[in-house]
Amino acid sequence: MTSTDPAPKPVILAVDDDPQVLRAVRRDLRTNYADRYRVLGASSASEALGVLDTLEQRGHDPALFLVDQRMPGMTGVDFLVEAVSRFPDARRVLLTAYAETDAAITAINRVRLDYYLMKPWDPPGERLFPVLDDLLSDWLAAYRPAYRGIRVVGPAVSAATHAVRDFLTRNGQPFRFLNAESDPEARRLLEQHRGGRLPLVAFPDGAALSAPDSAELAARLGLATTASRPHYDTVIIGAGPAGLAAGVYAASEGLSTLLLESDAPGGQAGTSSLIENYLGFPAGLSGADLARRAVSQASRFGAELLHPVDVVGLRRDGRARIVTTADGAEISAETVLISTGVAYNRLDVPNAERFEGEGLFYGAATTEAGSCLSHHVFVIGGANSAGQAAVYFAKYAAKVTVLVRGDSLEAGMSQYLADEIRRTPTIEVRPNTRVLELHGEQHLERMTLQDDATGERYQEDARLVFTFIGARPRSGWLRGVVECDEHGFVLTGPDLPRDRPGHWPLGRDPYLLETSLPGVFAAGDVRADSIKRVASGVGEGAMAVALMHRYRASA
CATH class of the missing domain: 3.40.50.2300 (Response regulator)
Incomplete structure (x- = not known):
């Protein structure tokens, strides 16, 4: 053929x-x-x-x-x-x-x-x-049909190549990866598009992008990044489970609704290879599938989704709330929902930053699965996201080793995942183990580990390491805008401080998910003391819409 x-x-x-x-x-x-x-x-x-x-x-x-x-x-x-x-x-x-x-x-x-x-x-x-x-x-x-669609040419291990592959994967864009060092088709494409920097992204119509960033890819793929109107009933910042649920409920109830997402729909949950404890899906579903269904549902009701769009500011202007994006555009809304979620914590060891995308990855299980064929994969972390990744990688890798700081998987992982890991012969669990340092030349080659139970330190060859070690809120842009706790999680409702004058400007108490800025709500993982589960994020997103209606009625 x-x-x-x-x-x-x-x-x-x-x-x-x-x-x-x-x-x-x-x-x-x-x-x-x-x-x-x-x-x-x-x-x-x-x-x-x-x-x-x-x-x-x-x-x-x-x-x-x-x-x-x-x-x-x-x-x-x-x-x-x-x-x-x-x-x-x-x-x-x-x-x-x-x-x-x-x-x-x-x-x-x-x-x-x-x-x-x-x-x-x-x-x-x-x-x-x-x-x-x-x-x-x-x-x-x-589905990735053979010899068709988008092709990505680059080194097998490369931060820039990983960024392109991750963007395409998380946005549901089928593509084929070609190793620039060994694939004959890759050499043909590089000869055809001489002078370009890697990674090269070739499209079915013959066009190509050289080392593109997310904005260039989004423009080429036709992803919407500009709002169609200046004012909305509600703007939702962040399209993870909480934001998508709010988008579905708000749009279905007749509110003009805009969702802004800095990366790809689904948030951190969208990177999950398999979510098995979400109600109504006994065989589980991937985070990408959940996000895709939710986006389709919200769009069917008339919600508008823009991505990748970074929000950098939020302010009050009379009854309006003004959202500012990185390109300087301003969008006004009567109500705003902050559902920006969390990002995985970075590994705090020597050389971690140097090898990011060059053998060390944060999340990215579905993106890099093809790179794991016949390799030994390390997963760092003891929560559900780490367990889901380990089970997923076991379908591709020769061996998966899970490094856990605690004494057992059960300390931070759901029982069903811990049981499944133990039933999978190619998965090894090392409790009481932490990473001390990463080593390598051009890319990650080995790690120094420590067994905290014995104090033993040792080195191990490691080419592919995926970390899931807790999370930090995506709230840096909110400093001075709304009240946050000492870790950066957004405070809402009864958790807002009452001991500082002027912390709440209205005569009524703030609604349950309302921030210190009236009319601005928070839901999902970015909210302080939220339950970090997909189902609770979806529930909070739906609840936020009900509270928005109360706010609109009382304003």
């Missing part, structure tokens, strides 16, 4: 040993998906494995496996174990009888099952297609 040939359709594979059921499954799938997918069927697990062999040989991509559990020779779960080892990104659905729900639960744990369906599924328009539509939409959002 040449680069100008049409890409083959992704495959949906149905597997069932009952000929009548298999015919019905293929009929229903072809009725709804034949225009976009190639629908294949197999009457046994062994036949299906042969289909997988053919797909691998021809470079075709399976999008979804729909597999019966009760088959002779090999169960559906056992087949999925084999299938997922070859095609880890394909979505998987198990067909079960009423008496086989235990098998479905086992499959969720063993192969990250996305869904299970009870037989029969009639009518398919109500019980089959909505489920598959949702799963295929998620798969397409992350």
Whole structure:
């Protein structure tokens, strides 16, 4: 296949040993998906494995496996174990009888099952297609078709290359990475675009950007960075779970709504490879999928999202609240929500800053997963974000080592994640361990570690290190604007200080999520004493909109 040939359709594979059921499954799938997918069927697990062999040989991509559990020779779960080892990104659905729900639960744990369906599924328009539509939409959002789309050329380990890849990944832009040092296609592109600095970003129309920053990429990708109007009912600063939830509720209730995000929608949660404890998603979903769905939902209700846009100022002007962006633009609003979230703390050891993006990464699990193939990966941290990253990297890396300062994972991690890490043979946990120093020439090569239980210091080869060691609020731009605690988290409602004159200018008490500047609210991780969970951030975002209505009614 040449680069100008049409890409083959992704495959949906149905597997069932009952000929009548298999015919019905293929009929229903072809009725709804034949225009976009190639629908294949197999009457046994062994036949299906042969289909997988053919797909691998021809470079075709399976999008979804729909597999019966009760088959002779090999169960559906056992087949999925084999299938997922070859095609880890394909979505998987198990067909079960009423008496086989235990098998479905086992499959969720063993192969990250996305869904299970009870037989029969009639009518398919109500019980089959909505489920598959949702799963295929998620798969397409992350699909990287061969030889098409954006290509990023750069060194395998490079801070500038990482920044470009991270921006594209977090903004849901499919791309293919080409190693400038070894990939023949990379050499061809560099010859074609001589004189450019790395990383080079090549687009399907033949254009290319040389070492672009986020603003240049955003402009080329057509991301909106300019507000369509001068005044809004509410401006939401930060599009993490709290901000996106507020955007959905505000817009759905008729408020003109603008969301401003400095990086990519989803915030810190958007970097999570898998969130398993969010209500309504028993098989979990990635932070990117959650963000993508929320953005679509907010947009459907009429909310406007601008990114990447940095907010640098906020002031009061009569009844209006004026938001200033880094390019000098000013946007007014009746109410403002601060939901800028938090950023991972930097590793405070010698040479950490030098190797950032050159082997040392903060978050970035989904961005750098492809770089981890067959490598030894280190994850620093003992909270849920570190656990999620370790489980995700285990699908790609030869080995994952989790370095934890405490005595055990349970001290800061949810039990389900700690249990899953212990069930994964390629993940090693080292408690009472901290990093003392990083070493290397052009990029990270090794670390000095200390076992705090014994006092032993030792060095270990390390090319890829990912840190998740607590967080600091994104609130530096708010100094002197609203009251914050000693760590920079925004104070709201009853937590506002009462011992300083003039701290609150109105006769009424501040509302629960209201800051020291009336009409300006805070929600999510940036707020002092908030519960640092996705669900609580979503709840606070929704609550903030209700409080905005109260403020508007009383103003």
